[in-house]
Amino acid sequence: MPVVVQVSALGADADAQSRYHLSKKAADDVLRALPLRGAIVQPSVVYGPGGASAAMFDRMAAAPMLALPQSGRMPLQPVHLEDVIAGLVALVESPPAGLDTVAFVGPRPMGMADYLRQLRRVLGIAGPLPVLPLPTPLFKAGAGIAAHLPGRILDAETAAMLLRGNAAPADAFESLLRRPPRPVKDFVAPEQVQAQRSQAVLGVWLPVLRVALAAMWIWTAIVSFGLYPVADSYALLAQVGLTGVVATVALYGAALLDLLLGLLTLACPARWRRMMWLSQIALIGGYTALITVFLPVYWLHPYGPISKNLPVLAAIGLLWALEPAARLRR
Numbered sequence: 001m002p003v004v005v006q007v008s009a010l011g012a013d014a015d016a017q018s019r020y021h022l023s024k025k026a027a028d029d030v031l032r033a034l035p036l037r038g039a040i041v042q043p044s045v046v047y048g049p050g051g052a053s054a055a056m057f058d059r060m061a062a063a064p065m066l067a068l069p070q071s072g073r074m075p076l077q078p079v080h081l082e083d084v085i086a087g088l089v090a091l092v093e094s095p096p097a098g099l100d101t102v103a104f105v106g107p108r109p110m111g112m113a114d115y116l117r118q119l120r121r122v123l124g125i126a127g128p129l130p131v132l133p134l135p136t137p138l139f140k141a142g143a144g145i146a147a148h149l150p151g152r153i154l155d156a157e158t159a160a161m162l163l164r165g166n167a168a169p170a171d172a173f174e175s176l177l178r179r180p181p182r183p184v185k186d187f188v189a190p191e192q193v194q195a196q197r198s199q200a201v202l203g204v205w206l207p208v209l210r211v212a213l214a215a216m217w218i219w220t221a222i223v224s225f226g227l228y229p230v231a232d233s234y235a236l237l238a239q240v241g242l243t244g245v246v247a248t249v250a251l252y253g254a255a256l257l258d259l260l261l262g263l264l265t266l267a268c269p270a271r272w273r274r275m276m277w278l279s280q281i282a283l284i285g286g287y288t289a290l291i292t293v294f295l296p297v298y299w300l301h302p303y304g305p306i307s308k309n310l311p312v313l314a315a316i317g318l319l320w321a322l323e324p325a326a327r328l329r330r
Contacts, residue, residue: 003095004038005088006031010077010103010166012042018157028101037095041088043104044166047187048081049196056153058200061119064127067134072113075165077105079173083181090176103168107180112162118184123197136163206322209315210265213280216312217262224255240294257283270323277320284309284316 012024028040047054060066068074084104091102110118113131120129140159147155174180188196224233230251237247261280268276288309291298298306 002036002038003092004031004036004099005091005095006038006040007088008040008042010042010044010105010168011161011164015164018161020157021161032099034099036099037097038099039091039096040099040101041084041091041104042101042168043084044077044079044106044168046081046084046104047078047184049188049192051081052153055199055203057116057119058123058196059203061116061123061129062125062197062200062204063129064204065130065132066113066116067132068113069134069136069139069163071133072116072131073111074162075109075167076112076115077109077167077170078115078184078187079104079106080182080187083173083177087173087176100172102172102176103170104173105168105170105181107170107174107183109167110184115184119187122185122188122193123200124193125197125201139163202322206319209319213312213316213319214262214265217258217265217280221255221259221262224251224258236295240290274320274323274325277316277323280316281313281320284313 006027008024008028009021011018012021012028016022016025031040045053045057047057066072087102087104113129116131117129140156143154143159144156146153170181233251234243234247237243237250242250261276261283264272264276265280288306291306
């Protein structure tokens, strides 16, 4: 009798509604009608280092705060990738007499918020993870918008699957492994914790940093276009030797450049980003040098208008360093 191991999904049952679950169920039903040995494997949420979903959960765990539907109480039963592989190998080596359905799940169900808090502790990220309630209609609407974004993980169907929950008894899987499946606290190997923590934290804060820098450039442009008294701007330029038409060109030209850099910070094509960051470093460095020469008193200002350039330069340097190097053309 042929042996088949079908990797299905937890939730591919009579209550399935998403196209993903319905397609899995259709394949499962066909196999159940055939004279086969083996198993239909139904994993819960699978966590594997390097995977897109694991990276997403790591970033969520690293966030300072989250808003989740049902306050994050949706049941999950996360299972580690290596346990899934061990279970598949066991089924292939010793297939059941018939066609069994086996839920590949972690040792116990938990709410999504609890799962993320446990991951946070595993990654060694300090502080609690407050979870605010997010109205379900708003969550569904956000998932519909996310479906149109590049590299999306969330859409209307995955949102519905998440709201439904993803848990099942672990007895059959534990019997198959001949041991309990690993708990969340053992999901990340000790030697991988630092690297995964860094990736998770950067994944959360780099977008925030980019938006903050964009806001700085755009606000500087708005201020230079006239929100700050133009006469005072001309007075500052006169102190560095710029007057008349040259001062006007310098004032509004710099404002346009600031605006352009702000917009590019938000939407610069990937192939130009390294040059964009270098341009920002050069511009801020140039401003700092000019002020140091002509207006050194600003280094002594209690609000630190010039000394604050130093951490800004460091932040832009980090963004530049994290951009992948351009591939050489052959």
